[in-house]
Amino acid sequence: xxxxxxHLVICYPAVDLRPHxxxxxxxxxxxxxxxxxxxxxxxWCATAxxxxxxxxxxxxxxxxxxDISYRLPHEMF
Numbered sequence: 001x002x003x004x005x006x007h008l009v010i011c012y013p014a015v016d017l018r019p020h021x022x023x024x025x026x027x028x029x030x031x032x033x034x035x036x037x038x039x040x041x042x043x044w045c046a047t048a049x050x051x052x053x054x055x056x057x058x059x060x061x062x063x064x065x066x067d068i069s070y071r072l073p074h075e076m077f
């Protein structure tokens with residue numbers, strides 16, 4: 001994960017994928033300090049190592065409020 005021009009960018013390593021095959025990638029948990037009641041709209045893109053061009057699309061990620069509590073390790077104080 002990295003930030004690029006104020007946007008979060010998540011890159012997955014290249015995989016061997018045959019035409020019309022389906023690959024399930026590892027899930028990513030996203031957390032925000034902002035309250036959200038609407039699904040988050042994201043843009044995705046994919047490319048191939050053996051073909052020029054980029055495929056782009058949009059998807060909607062549902063949001064769920066979760067109360068998270070955590071404790072920092074003693075050494076961090």
